[in-house]
Amino acid sequence: MSEKIPDDIAHVLVDPSAYADDRIHDAYRWLRANNPVGRAEVSGFDPFWVVTRHADILDISKRNALFHNGDRSTTLTRQIDDARVRKITGTPHFVRSLVQMDAPDHPKYRALTFKWFSPGSVKKLEDDIRALARQEVDRMAAMDGRCDFMADVAIGYPLHVIMNILGVPMADKPRMLRLTQDIFGSQDIDKEAKNRKLEKLPGFLYSLLVKAFLADFTKYFMKIAKDRRTNPQGDLASVIANAVIDGQPISDREATGYFTIVATAGHDTTSSSLAGGMGVLAHSPDLLARLKADPSLIPAFVEEAIRWTTPVKTFMRTATEDTDFAGRRIARGDWLMLCYASGNRDEAVFDAPFEFRLDRKPNKQLAFGYGAHVCIGQHLARLELKSFFEELLPRIERVDLEGEMQFTHSWFVNGPRRLPLRLAMS
Template identity: 85%
Template sequence: MSEAIPDSIARTLVDPSAYADERIHDAYAWLRANNPLGRAEVPGFDPFWVVTRHADILEISRQNALFHNGDRSTTLLRQVDDARIRKITGTPHFVRSLVQMDAPDHPKYRALTFKWFSPGSVKQLEADIRALARQEVDRMAMMGGACDFMAEVALGYPLHVIMTILGVPMADKARMLKLTQDIFGAQDGEQAEKNRKLEALPGFISRFLVKAFLADFTRYFMKIAKDRRANPQDDLASVIANAVIDGKLISDREATGYFTIVATAGHDTTSSSLAGGMAVLAQVPELLARLKADPTLIPAFVEEAIRWTSPVKTFMRSATEDTEFAGRRIAKGDWLMLCYASGNRDEAVFDDPFAFRLDRKPNKQLAFGYGAHVCIGQHLARLELRIMFEELIARLDSVAPDGAMRFTQSWFVNGPRTLPLRFTFS
């Protein structure tokens, strides 16, 4: 079997708009059947291997010494963007967070906040999160029976939760939302247009503007860190600001990276899963009736919504040495794209993978990743989603689409962009 992926498929993989419709799933299905570990070569990008089978994604995720996160960008980048970031930071990464670390640093930094995100600690937040969910449901009930659920509910609720845990002032909610959109929405809508204009500028000007953006949110987070070092509180910001690694206080860059990954990854992915689950409720009326009759099915509904939406579509890793994997010769330094959305529709693992089903037991979805880099906030995300759907489903009498749902255009983090609904509450 040739290792080369057909040009049309390879171009689909790097087309952000393909992630907003079914074209990406058509491409993934073809790859799983015909070339599950193929090599994509597209002008403007470094070549990369495309990993589409569930089993292969898990195996690469297990082998953290062989497949690194930190040596190259963890998200697919055009060559021009990669070069710009390296000139600005001196590294392949815009920020350095847990995602961009390998051993020995990764386990040390992950341990700093591990207890905060453990099942036991997260469980203690249930009452506070339920109060926030009820506020959102009460507000939705006052919207006159129609809303854009993504913009008016799904975006705000997880952001409110993570800001509460982090200890960020609620007055900064708009700024935190913009930060998430600037980082995760680089290929979508208005942000994509801004980036295209940026690329058209002379190199030194574009680098200056990107550097100014990086400096702006570094100043923002370091102001918080400075306050927590002087006045530590019982919040996650104090843990990060006062963290000590190998006998030294965490650096400003790494503190900024930690703040950024908690504030952004803890928000955007949960918002997408929440909206994705709500879209299914609107499209399948009998599902709402079934969940109202038996709320014990809600955790299974949440797990299937996470699989169905798969907010993190891809992550990149790179080989640390020459190796053979799944019948391919991978060279040291080669880039590999782990396609989580493909793994979550793998016919070898999931019966009827394109159907939304509550009876997947166990549901082997890998939307949170796997191995040492499995999402540290997965238990919090599940809790947020379960509580919100418990509160919503208990009060919803009906819900239906009120226009076309549109998706964000991104090969990294992707989900509903608009979700217009009409509904009735009891």
């Protein structure tokens, strides 16, 4: 079979709006069956391989020397945007965080906070996280039976958790929310018109705007880092600010990258899974009744909600040498798209993958990635979700959709953007 993906399928892969409906899953289903490692060629993008099977995504994720994160953009990027980023930063990346690193740097930087995010350390945060969850449930109960769950609850709760962990003042919540949306919401429908205008700006004006954005957050995070170096506390900001790599203090750029990835990756992805799970309950009164009757099923519900939503839809890797993979000849420097949402619907791994089921044991979902780059905050995310639903379910009697559930337009981080609900709560 030809390695080239049909044009109509390839265009779906680069259409942000396709990730807001079933078109992307229709494309993934065809690719898994007919061209599981195919080459997409779309005007305005460098060609890239599209990896859609669970087993192949796992294989690439384990071979970190052969498939790098940092050599090219880790997210699908238009040629014009890639060129502009390289001109501004001298690299394919706006920031340099764990996501953009490979060995030998990646394991060194990951080790800085690995113990902080271990299951044992995260468990110590449970009382604080549960208190925040209870606070959000109290707010829901006071909303007169109606809310937009995404805007009113799902965005704020994980952000509050992350800000507590980082030691960021709650007065700065709007700024942290803006950071998350600027980084992860770049293809969303609300920003498409703005992005088109930015693309038409002369290169020097675009560079000034981006540099101002980067300088703003670098200045903000470096103010926090300076304070923690003088007055270290028991928060994650102190760990990052006082980090030492190869005998040298962490640089401002890499400290900013660390702050940024913790603040953003720990927020938007969890809020998407939270809203995705809530959307399922609104569609399934029988499931709600089952969970209320048996709260021991909540961890399985959380794991399935993560698979079901798969907030991080895609990540990119770059081949470091010529290689044969899944019957294809991959050349050195080739770009590969790992389609986690496809892997999480792979019929070879999941029975009835388009059904939400609590009996998936083990649930081999790939939403947190795999291998050396598996999400360092996965245990925290699970605890946040589990705590929230454990606080909510005893108090909720009924939940129904009150309008259309809408999704973000993004090929990177994607989930509900609007979830209007009608609630009956005690």
